[in-house]
Amino acid sequence: MTKKIILPLSGKEELRAGDAVLLSGTIYTARDYAHKRIFGLLDRGEPLPFELKGAFLYYAGPCPAPAGKACGSCGPTTSARMNVFAPRLLDLGLGGMIGKGEMSEATAEAIRRNHAVYFAAIGGAGATYGNAVRKAECIAFPDLFSEAVYRMEVEDFPLVVAIDSFGGNIYRRSDGRSV
Amino acid sequence: MRTVDTQQIADCVYRLARRAGLTLTESCRRALKEAESAEEGAAKFALNAVLNNEQTAQREHMPVCQDTGMAVVVIELGQEVALTGIPLRDAVDDGVRRAYADGNFRKSICDPLIRRNTGDNTPAHLHTEIVAGDRVSISFLPKGFGSENMSRLVMLTPAEGREGILDTIVETVKIAGSRPCPPVYVGVGIGGCFDSCAYLAKKALLREVGSRNPREDVASIEREALGRINALGIGAQGFGGKITALGVSCEIAPTHIAGLPVAVNIQCHCVRCEKETL
Numbered sequence: 323m324t325k326k327i328i329l330p331l332s333g334k335e336e337l338r339a340g341d342a343v344l345l346s347g348t349i350y351t352a353r354d355y356a357h358k359r360i361f362g363l364l365d366r367g368e369p370l371p372f373e374l375k376g377a378f379l380y381y382a383g384p385c386p387a388p389a390g391k392a393c394g395s396c397g398p399t400t401s402a403r404m405n406v407f408a409p410r411l412l413d414l415g416l417g418g419m420i421g422k423g424e425m426s427e428a429t430a431e432a433i434r435r436n437h438a439v440y441f442a443a444i445g446g447a448g449a450t451y452g453n454a455v456r457k458a459e460c461i462a463f464p465d466l467f468s469e470a471v472y473r474m475e476v477e478d479f480p481l482v483v484a485i486d487s488f489g490g491n492i493y494r495r496s497d498g499r500s501v
Numbered sequence: 502m503r504t505v506d507t508q509q510i511a512d513c514v515y516r517l518a519r520r521a522g523l524t525l526t527e528s529c530r531r532a533l534k535e536a537e538s539a540e541e542g543a544a545k546f547a548l549n550a551v552l553n554n555e556q557t558a559q560r561e562h563m564p565v566c567q568d569t570g571m572a573v574v575v576i577e578l579g580q581e582v583a584l585t586g587i588p589l590r591d592a593v594d595d596g597v598r599r600a601y602a603d604g605n606f607r608k609s610i611c612d613p614l615i616r617r618n619t620g621d622n623t624p625a626h627l628h629t630e631i632v633a634g635d636r637v638s639i640s641f642l643p644k645g646f647g648s649e650n651m652s653r654l655v656m657l658t659p660a661e662g663r664e665g666i667l668d669t670i671v672e673t674v675k676i677a678g679s680r681p682c683p684p685v686y687v688g689v690g691i692g693g694c695f696d697s698c699a700y701l702a703k704k705a706l707l708r709e710v711g712s713r714n715p716r717e718d719v720a721s722i723e724r725e726a727l728g729r730i731n732a733l734g735i736g737a738q739g740f741g742g743k744i745t746a747l748g749v750s751c752e753i754a755p756t757h758i759a760g761l762p763v764a765v766n767i768q769c770h771c772v773r774c775e776k777e778t779l
Binding site: 340342355382383384385386387388391394395396397399400402422423424442444445446447448449450452453466467468469480482492493 | 542543546547550551553554555557558561562563564565566567568569605606607608609616618620647650678679680681682738739740741769770771
């Protein structure tokens with residue numbers, strides 16, 4: 323059964339690794355270089371371009387929007403590259419992340435510690451995700467082109483809960499070994 | 502001599518790029534369908550999403566994947582062809598520039614140090630080979646980097662031989678795990694030297710998924726590697742499953758008596774590759 327999830331989370335969703343969900347609400351794109359810029363702002367004590375508490379980051383860099391569309395093709399990028407950034411952001415109140423592929427044990431621990439969640443989007447399904455974006459607005463770092471931060475309103479993003487806050491991890495088998 | 506104006510090559514690169522951005526190769530689509538029917542659970546869900554996504558891409562005129570890649574262009578130029586017009590490199594970049602702008606493709610090429618984007622996805626990664634005849638064959642492979650990042654080149658010793666080659670291929674896919682968008686397509690270069698070995702691996706990806714090297718001893722490495730990779734259990738998107746690779750293609754070239762270079766170029770399940778001969 324696919325659960326419908328609406329952001330911001332209420333805390334009563336009971337998301338477990340392996341659950342298929344359709345996610346709607348506001349998310350923010352940020353990938354490699356946007357994270358570097360965000361960390362620069364944090365280190366200098368400057369305000370971030372969006373409220374981090376409860377926010378969801380989408381590790382993605384969209385294609386340009388075709389005429390008449392809110393967004394171009396927009397699937398997930400490889401989350402593992404963001405392991406160096408995720409724990410600190412989670413400790414500052416980030417609600418969770420959307421990306422593709424496994425994340426480190428340190429990130430999984432930060433997810434548990436902060437009752438956050440990591441959703442896996444289906445890599446390579448960029449047209450599907452782009453088509454589910456209702457509104458997209460660049461809110462920071464426009465010089466980074468597709469790597470800029472976009473605030474997106476999305477409707478029914480097909481996702482799988484990959485790492486939950488109860489110790490569940492879809493990328494680990496029951497014997498603890500990585501698949 | 503036959504003369505070919507490089508404007509024709511620019512227009513051909515444009516056509517190939519536009520098509521490749523929106524289309525999986527026939528052999529890739531077939532392999533994905535077979536994988537989808539073999540799997541269950543989250544892996545089946547992922548493969549189903551990928552197959553439906555291609556239809557959405559074509560209906561909505563959006564790239565199948567937002568990573569429209571580094572533009573890898575391989576040109577086999579017949580030595581009886583005289584090129585006229587703008588320089589070949591400029592023609593190829595012109596085709597890429599126009600295709601990525603008109604197709605609403607992502608521009609993903611940047612300076613490696615300061616990370617400034619070139620803004621138009623150029624330069625293309627261009628290989629030219631001079632071959633017999635009076636034809637110009639162009640292959641266009643938009644190469645995504647989630648998978649490119651997981652590629653490796655290892656200089657084995659001759660003593661490591663066939664087993665060493667197999668271990669290198671399987672280990673590369675295992676290390677990559679869920680990160681490169683499995684089920685992957687694995688291109689392998691065996692032999693040559695440091696740089697030509699990597700190029701062999703890339704050229705292996707231009708072959709159809711499921712095709713076999715005409716040399717039986719090489720084809721047997723392809724078959725055995727595929728079996729061992731699928732036994733890893735990584736599955737589509739790393740969700741666990743029977744199909745971790747759609748195919749393994751090996752290309753081989755003579756090497757030095759002291760060495761055995763092996764390059765493994767990982768391609769995600771979005772195999773996009775278009776070809777045309779002028």
